[in-house]
Amino acid sequence: MNPNRIVLAAGGTGGHIYPALSLAKILIDRGHEILILTDLRGINFDIESPLWEVRYVQAANPSRPGFFSKCNAVAKLFLGFLSARKALKTFNPDVVIGFGGYPSLAPIMAAFFEKIPVVLHEQNAVLGRANRLLARKAKAIAKSFDKTIGVGFYKRKLATTGNPVREEIIRVRSTPVPVIKLTEPICILVLGGSLGARILSDVVPHAISLLPKQLKQRIKVNQQCRLEDIERVRCSYDENNLSAEIKTFFDNVPSLLQNSHIVISRSGASTIAELAIAGRPSILIPYRFAMDNHQYENAMALSLAGAAWCIEESTLTPEILAKRLELILEDNQIHAEAAGAAHSFGIPDAAERLADLVEKLSSENPRSIFSSQDAISENDETALFQRKAVSP
Template sequence: MRIIITGGGTGGHLFPGIALAAALRRRFPGCEIMFIGTKRQLDRDALAGLDFRQESITCMGLKGMGLTHRIRSLASLPKAVLEARHLIKQFQPELVFGVGGYVTGPVLLAARLLGVPACIHEQNAIPGLANRLTARFVNKVFVSIPGDYPFPLKKTVVSGNPVRAEILAAAEQKQSQQTADQPFTLLVMGGSLGAHRINMLMLEAMAIIKKQQPVPFRLIHQTGAADAEQVRTGYAAADIEAEVVPFIKDMAAVYAQADLAVARAGATSLAELAVMGLPALLIPYPHAADDHQATNASYYVAGGGARMYREEELNAGRLAAAIMKLAGNANKLAQMGAAMRQMAVPDAAERILADCMELIEK
């Protein structure tokens, strides 16, 4: 069996594709997988060391760009489709699966022209432009959470968001372990690229917390590459112990240690937090397309597993107060953790795979 998975540009697009690839390999050990992504360094880092063929095509995004960029992007589309068509004809897949990002458009269009079955997965509560366009001609559309989507109802399936196997394993292990003797551990993460505003707020908030709550407190902070040194230096100057890293490769190990997360509201991060049963203070990225992160967050807030704070309304004092209130309330953290777990779909990859296999057989 041969499958093409296409997508990229952010970890939120890449990681569900990686999780699906792993599920394929578990079910069909000899399955050949090609990943067609972008040429960005983030894609290369996320896919490094994985045992499947990696290719890229020359294409550009459309949404949120100026007129000149959009004209160039449209002009490059025929070449991108031809490149994708060449890769598909060469690889001869039984299915092409898109996980989002502008790179998926030309690949899925080429699959359609060649008569190869194709599916897409939309992680966010408000679909991206690529998935809105390609949904018209793919065979099936998978979505992460219930909602009102602009997709044909007959081919839309609420599947959940595939989560990597190592995080699923960490979730099972965490539930079986007793951590009462461990210090309260706060995980701060702004997505795969970091979040400057959250980084700066946390520097100020932790200084407030240190003065007001002198209890055992452990901090793990993923900053992104741009802010790592500034944040590390800032914590040191305030005499705050913190593990500061630009990017966390082994998220499973870190999730397993955390009691509370301060995070953006990307769909894949939320799916991972839910599987781990990890309560969260969510600060949606205010410039996300169609404000989709706020809509993502609202689902988990309504379910009782998270609290949301708009970045423009948040200051260090309010963030510090929110952290301290939960850090000192083990019962509330447990309730929120259980609520997050209720919203998790740990078998999302298997659900998607079952429908894909049925499509291939037809």
């Protein structure tokens, strides 16, 4: 295929940036030129690379309360639109891919203005607000879940690609899930999202202390938590003679995931994708203030597949969590079936599927061929993704 120029527009948080970077690497390997547009928060995610160009656009959240906050957001989005349009004119892309988040609004609106075809990628089980505003004019919408709330009006535009993850996570998929044995440690990984989660610091140590003695003494915990919670969480584990490593950030999550019997976590899109691709069972505690309750919908998708257990914050107590852990960790069949369901749920070639979709649109030169109502049919999607499954 002839090389194309492709722009990736993503909000500057891990949930948006990491899928974009995974796709960028695949597209670079296929010989394409890449420009990434994001806001300044993207600097925190090692986004700079000699392999592609990065430009930063101004952005602000228009959903923040207050008249002046909204005016400031509109002004910054307009400035972002101007700088994004200038970047697009200079780079002259064949297609633009939007990964959601309010910083993607300006680049995608600029692409519409310049009549550049747009693909939207939705990481969550609910169509995000930015993507919702942009969906009508997009040529295709790539979704990560088979069932995604809010895409009903765009059925002919849909393609299920999955959510791209890091190569290190994909490698975990080929490793066997640790088997629970009576004489060996049981590893529990606790993740609270990019900033940690106070409720997990409050509940998890207490819950593990309530486990039966013969089970509790074999538990080994790796827990991420907020800086202000580290000392009290460590003390809680020490008081109960429990083995635990407590950090604000783990830079070896793929390794920890590989060795974990079960994960207790929030249910952001990237977390769900990584758990499923790695094939690890989980107990999910959705963040109750997540926009449009998308973390709950993400968690329920994995739960209904038999790969996880969802406990809402409003019902989470140490006693409930302890009972759930005991049920899973003392029954190898339950544990193994959940691991298998997670493995089946995962889409390890998500980046390749998304790259195929992008190449399909750009090779057909949709700038001149497609009208705003054109879309990908179900037959197109089937043909596009009839590829050999990645080996487990």
